[in-house]
Amino acid sequence: MAYTPMSDLGQQGLFDITRILLQQPDMAALSETLTRLARQAALADSAAIVLWHADSHRASRYAVQTPDNGAQHSDKALLANGPVRHILSHPQALHCTAHIFNETWPAIAQSDIYPAFAHYALLPLAAEGQIFGGCEFFRHHDQPWSERELDRLNTLTQLVAVVAEQLQNHENQAPDYESLSQQRDDFRILVAITNAVLSRLHMDELVSEVAKEIHYYFGIDAISLVLRGSRKGKLTIYSTHYLDETDPTHDTQEADEAGTLTERVFQSKEMLLLNLHERDKLAPYERMLFETWGNQIQTLCLLPLMSGKNLLGVLKLAQCQKEVFTQANLNLLRQIAERIAIAVDNALAYQEIHRLKERLVDENLALTEQLNNVDSEFGEIIGRSEAMFRVLKQVEMVSPSNSTVLILGETGTGKELIARAIHNLSDRNSRRMVKMNCAAMPAGLLESDLFGHERGAFTGASAQRIGRFELADKSSLFLDEVGDMPLELQPKLLRVLQEQEFERLGSNKLIRTDVRLIAATNRDLKQMVADREFRSDLYYRLNVFPIHLPPLRERPEDIPLLVKAFTFKIARKLGRNIDSIPAETLRVLSAMEWPGNVRELENVIERAVLLTRGNVLQLSMAEVAVPQAPVAQPAEVARDGEDEYQLILRVLRETNGVVAGPKGAAQRLGLKRTTLLSRMKRLGIDKDTLG
Structure with a gap:
């Protein structure tokens, strides 16, 4: 019969077991060795190690599932509410049948954590008086452990406790170089993207920079920034698609919010990650994504852009045929989304300030123009x-x-x-x-x-x-x-x-x-x-x-009222004291034609006020005399048999194609230059090709 250390727990047996256990490099190997020793001593058919993490109130379990595979590591909150919590408050060996186990911890019994067994035992792992876990032992046959067997299991558990404590201390003290390297790279990416986007105050520039940085660091080919538009129920979508690596396409469009994935994020304020299939019920924007990328299945990640408790918008990332949304990348993208949200908030604030500033400038200019003209x-x-x-x-x-x-x-x-x-x-x-x-x-x-x-x-x-x-x-x-x-x-x-x-x-x-x-x-x-x-x-x-509005010549009875109002207003503005207007002046002004209407009358009164010396308005009739317009020549009329086309064509030939001017065709026809040109265009007459 082969020698097995557990068959004789004398000095040599304890030494051999301790040596074997201390040779194990990690918890997975330790649990595998514990199972092997328990089987050799016929103490259990299988074994496992459960560790309690006081800082997170969670438990880890190391066990050999089958003889063919290695030890597996389970880290679930479910374990924390199982037998290990019991021994934390009752630091003695726990053993029971499968029936009692299932009744006491039904959630664990229904999970796939434990294999089928008939009897269960859990002995506490302790160090310096503190319990930090336990060793689990299982028997498949219907025979409970005797007191002598439980003593042997307790001795074995104490040896495992020493080794497990050393392994934990080593793991806690040894630096995780891979994790540190990943953290360093993530930090560099975060700093680079933060520096790139926070300096962009114009929305188009910000969107372009966000797309460029995310594509560079994550290889994501479709990046969109979605904001609520100025119109209710509308979204403004800024999109960049890297169909061509060297020449990405940029697009800005407005879409209805109802029925979109973005609407779901606006409502939940939580990240949304899903695979998008062509057969899914799609809003127009998601449909456009399929058309852009050749109807391929896409993984979409929608990240809320939060500013405090306010949701500013959504960062939408889409990728085809490539798994980029790992847990590590998602954690980093969440942090990036926080920085982008700050940049979007800054850009929106700058945009609003700029809009209000421009509006104020324009209003001031318009108001100044209006006041100056009053x-x-x-x-x-x-x-x-x-x-x-x-x-x-x-x-x-x-x-x-x-x-x-x-x-x-x-x-x-x-x-x-x-x-x-x-x-x-x-x-x-x-x-x-x-x-x-x-x-x-x-x-x-x-x-x-x-x-x-x-x-x-x-x-x-x-x-x-x-x-x-x-x-x-x-x-x-x-x-x-x-x-x-x-x-x-x-x-x-x-x-x-x-x-x-x-x-x-x-x-x-x-x-x-x-x-x-x-x-x-x-x-x-x-x-x-x-x-x-x-x-x-x-x-x-x-x-x-x-x-x-009637011209001034059609309401001459209003002219004396206007003259008096203009005189007193202009005199007050110029610091003059004019309190009298001769009746003859009013009669003469009322009899004039005033082709420039009220504006011309006001200009004449202003000139008279400037020239007046004393308090009686002085108006020189010579200054207000308007030169007579030359008598207009009668317009050219059509001759017998001539229609409009032939009339214009004849006059153009007689004026050698000259349209404007005192001797031009427009003057001869009694038309404005623009009117004649319009009619020539309508009739298909080209003055440069006259025969």
Whole structure:
């Protein structure tokens, strides 16, 4: 019979067992040796070692599952609530049948931790009076341990305790070089990404940098940053796809939030990790992912970007055919998401501050422009004529509504004053009216001034600009000289009036606005529509409620009132004391035609105040005499049998193709140059190919 140490626990037996146990390099080998010794001594069919971790209140178990495989390590919270917790408070040997074990710890009995057994024993492992685990022994046959066998198991357990304590001390003291190296690499990645993203204050730059860094360090090919848009229920998605390693594609789009995976993260504020299959019910963005990546199965990781308790957005990472979302990478990506959230918060704050700053600058400029022009107008509506009475009744009628108003009248009749009166009498008067002169703005800048632009939208656009439509939200926008708006810009104006939404230049983000439009022009829009110089649909949209302002010559009874008001206002501004106006002066001024209307009258009075010495207005009739316009030549008419095409063609030939000027075809035909050019284009006449 072969010698087995456990058959004789004398001095030599204990020495041999101790030597064998001390040769084991780790807990897994120790548990395997314990099982072998217990079997050799016929004390148990199998054995295991359970260790208690007081710092985490968890337990580790080392056992040999079958004779063919090695020892396995289990680390589960379930073990912490099993027999090992019992011996912590009852430091004596525990032994029971399988039936009692199953009743006492049913959760463990139903798990796959323990093999089938008939009898169970657990003896405590102790060091310096503290229990740190136990040795488990199992018998498959229905014969309990005798007292002598339990004594032998206790002796064996004490020897195992000495070795297990040494192994634990060695593990706790020995540095984990692999773990330290991983921590160092993770720290370097975290610092590099943090430095790269925190300096980006513009959202497009931030998104691009985030995508570049995550792709570089993790090899992830589809990176998206998802933020809630300005419109309710909408998401703004900034995406980068590395279909081509050297030339990634960048895209910004708006999508509905409902039904998306992002919506789930917004609701739970927890990371979401899943495999996405083509057969899954997909929102449009996830469907686009499949189309972009050739309908491959993708693993998606959605990380919430938290700022305190506020969820700013979601970092969405997608990868095909490559497992990158390991537990170690996920832990690092969570930390990266925290840094990205700080950068997003900074960028959003900068964006809001910049927007408010630009809005304040634009509002100040517009308000300064408006205040500077108030004095050059006439402060209040002056007039008792029947013609002005009709106008004021129309103003009173239309002001409470939100209807578009078109003010028609010659230059200088006071169209802006009427527009201001409409605004002041409306429910929008708590905010200032925004105005813009379409004729005073270069055509190339008109669109930017109306709708605003993003940084980089065109050469010279170094900063974001808030447009007049955005400034006039919840207020009124006065577009003066709307007849001078370029034809190519008119559809965009029509769309804002119909849809109440627009996009800044260089952006595809829709901005909602609530603006009441008041337009004015001194041109004949109806004729411009006929000449195809103005869009008919825009004309009908503007012409909802037209107000015709009469020229000054049609209300001469108002001229004395205007003269007196202008005289006293201008004299006060210039520090003069003028308290009398000769009746003859008023009679002469009332009899004049005033082609420049009220504006011309005001300029004449200002010049007279400047030249007056004393307190009686002095006005030289020679200074106000207006040179007579040359008598217009009668317009060329069609000869017998000539239609419009033949008439224009004949006059162009007679003027050698000259369109403008005193001897040009437009003058001969009694048309404006632009009107003639429009008709030539419509009729297919090219002046450079005249026969």
